[in-house]
Amino acid sequence: MKRSKKIVFIAIDTSDINQVKKIIQDTKNSNYQIIPKFGHQFFYSRNGRKFLEKFKGNYFLDLKIMDVSNTAMNAIDSIRDLKGCRYTTVHAHGGLKMMKTVVKKARLTKKLILGVTVLTSLDNKGIKEIGHTKTINQLVLKQAGLIKKAGCFGVVASAHESKLIKKKYRNLFVVTPGIRLPGDKKDDQSRVVTPRDALFKYKADAIVIGRSLTRNNVKNNLKKLIDHLNK
Secondary structure: OOHHHOEEEEEEOOOOHHHHHHHHHHOOOOOOEEEEEEOHHHHOOOOHHHHHHHOOOOEEEEEEEOOOHHHHHHHHHOOOOOOOEEEEEEEHHHOHHHHHHHHHHHHHHOOEEEEEOOOOOOOHHHHHHOOOOOOHHHHHHHHHHHHHHOOOOEEEOOHHHHHHHHHHOOOOEEEEOOEOOOOOOOOOOOOOEOHHHHHHHOOOOEEEEOHHHHOOOHHHHHHHHHHHHOO
16 A cells, blocks of 8 residues: 555544644645544534534544444434544444444445544553453454454554454554654553554554644644654
8 A cells, every 4th residue: 555545643632623723724735645533522512513514524533432222323323414524433342233233324324434442541451450351462353353244444453453453354444543753752542653653564554643743833743744654
């Protein structure tokens, strides 16, 4: 895959509309597909949904839907009017039946479903604390299999698991969060890699990058990112 085909999702971690507009404007680039990703903070904010209703262009709406099948299906139906929403997420912990139900509904709304595996804020100690006996690698591969079986377009997983997923499930679109530019702080993440390693070493199709890009001068950070990717 050519580098220009890789996707960079920009995590919009603010509910300030003016700041959102500036981030989007300052991250436009013709060499990479750069797509904004909106999460709970923005979507649930007072003006967030209204902004997305009118947004021109594709975006990633990261809702991590996880509930009983009927409720999860209705959640997808409730965003059918968001025409720019190209991607949205369900959590694999909701189970195979739930994910199948969501995928079936999403096909009617022309949205691509990504299945979320283990959050990048968790490590092996963290998943043991919540009752899992498998390692992260084992758990993510198990979840990736269910995500594929459910008919999801892709999977969200740390870059550390990306290569394993690609080896076993070649056609799954892999999105990797937990991305930091070299030298940046991990913050609340545990399983972190650089953009270049995620895309070209661990074979991810897309990365999600937030604070490394949106802190301070966004245009300068974007240049650092592009220079880093083009080395």
